[in-house]
Structure formats: structure tokens, C-alpha cells
Amino acid sequence: MKETANSDYSQDLLFEISQLPVFAQLHASHTEGMIGFSKLIEYLPNDAIFLEGEHDTCFYVLISGSVKITKDGVLLSNLKRGGDVFGEMILTDYSERSASAYAEKKATCLCVDMSYLKTLTLNERDIFLSVLYRNFVEVLTHRLKKTTNELVIARGEIARLKPNNNHPNIAKVIDLMKMKVV
Known part of the structure; x- marks a missing residue:
């Protein structure tokens, strides 16, 4: 694992970070302030991120590479697109991490420390969080839709495997749902 201090960020890198979808709607001063509490970290394959x-x-x-998210050792998701956000659920209730994240291949991630909020006035904090949470809602909505489709498929498979399952359309429903999973 290799960390890059935020003071070492080039202006080009700062600009590129500010253009990521999760930050694009933030006021420039908030983006700069938050980046000041962030660090770029390069992970080797199988390094634990959290x-x-x-x-x-x-x-x-x-930023680059790929990350796998697991729970109890079971793969939940593979992230491969630059700009993908993960670990954001910690900010909704400040409880412990509900899953683990590992670099699947060499990966570079921006670690955003939300202790930045302590530097803001109450009004600034409310504005900042409303924009950031709106961005997180989009991420979580996409994940919830995917999870719902996977749950329907899993329940259908369970129903199909149960003895005395006489519902004639269950196989058709399962096949249709499999086509919808992203």
C-alpha cells in the first residue's frame, strides 16, 4: 500500500477529482476542502482497503483498478469503473463496517475522510451533506435495484427446488428476472 499526501496532488489531479460524479455538484470550496482531508492510496492485489x-x-x-466487496467471505460486488463509490454507508449511521473491501487487482482509491465536516459551519455542513447524500442516494438506488433482482432470482430458484412446487410460471419468471440483472 502506498499513500500520496494531498499536498502532493497536482492541479490536474485536483481538477479530475472534482469532476468525478460524486463531487461534481459540490461547491468548489467544499471539494477543495474535502480533498484536503483525503489521500490517494495504491493497493496491491488482495490488500484490504477496509x-x-x-x-x-x-x-x-x-480511481483505477478493481475492488471486490465481500461479507462473511462471500463476494457481493466487483467495482471496476473509475468513479465508483464504496464504503459510503458508514456515513449514514456511523456504525461499524458491514462488509470488507479488497483490491482485486492493483487499485488506486481516493480515501475521503469526512472529519472535514468539523471544519464547516452548521449551514455549510447541511448544504454540503445534502448534495453529497443526494449523490449517494443515486448509488444506493442502483445497488438496491440490482439486489432486488438478485433476490427475486434466488427466491425463484429456492421455490423451484422445493418439493411439490406446482406453480407453472415460476421458471418463466426466473428466466425473465435473470435477463434484467445488471
Whole structure:
């Protein structure tokens, strides 16, 4: 793992970070302030980014490479697109991490420490969080839709495997839902 201090960020890098979808709607001063509390971290394959059960105040943005999210050792998701956000759920209730994140291949991530909020006035904090949370809602909505489709498929498979399952359309429903999973 290799960290890059925020003071070492080039102006080009700062600009590119500010254009990521999760930050694009933030006021420039908030983006700059938040980046001041952030660091770029390069992870080698299989390096832990964070572990289930940990407590912290950071969320992450994938810059390059790929990251896998697991819970109890079960793969939940693979993130491969620059700009993908993960670990953001920690900011909704400040509880422990509900999953683990590992670099799948060499990965570079922006670790955003939300202790930045302590530097803002109450009004600035409210504005900042409303924009950031709106961006997080889009991420979580997409994930919830995907999870719902996967749940329907799993329940259908369970129903199909149960003895005495006489519902004639269950196979058709499962096949249609499989086509919708992103």
C-alpha cells in the first residue's frame, strides 16, 4: 500500500477529482476542502482497503483498478469503473463496517475522510451533506435495484427446488428476472 499526501496532488489531479460524479455538484470550496482531508492510496492485489466490523469516517472512490466487496467471505460486488463509490454507508449511521473491501487487482482509491465536516459551519455542513447524500442516494438506488433482482432470482430458484412446487410460471419468471440483472 502506498499513500500520496494531498499536498502532493497536482492541479490536474485536483481538477479530475472534482469532476468525478460524486463531487461534481459540490461547491468548489467544499471539494477543495474535502480533498484536503483525503489521500490517494495504491493497493496491491488482495490488500484490504477496509474490513467488516471496523469503525472509521472514510468513504472511497475507485480511481483505477478493481475492488471486490465481500461479507462473511462471500463476494457481493466487483467495482471496476473509475468513479465508483464504496464504503459510503458508514456515513449514514456511523456504525461499524458491514462488509470488507479488497483490491482485486492493483487499485488506486481516493480515501475521503469526512472529519472535514468539523471544519464547516452548521449551514455549510447541511448544504454540503445534502448534495453529497443526494449523490449517494443515486448509488444506493442502483445497488438496491440490482439486489432486488438478485433476490427475486434466488427466491425463484429456492421455490423451484422445493418439493411439490406446482406453480407453472415460476421458471418463466426466473428466466425473465435473470435477463434484467445488471
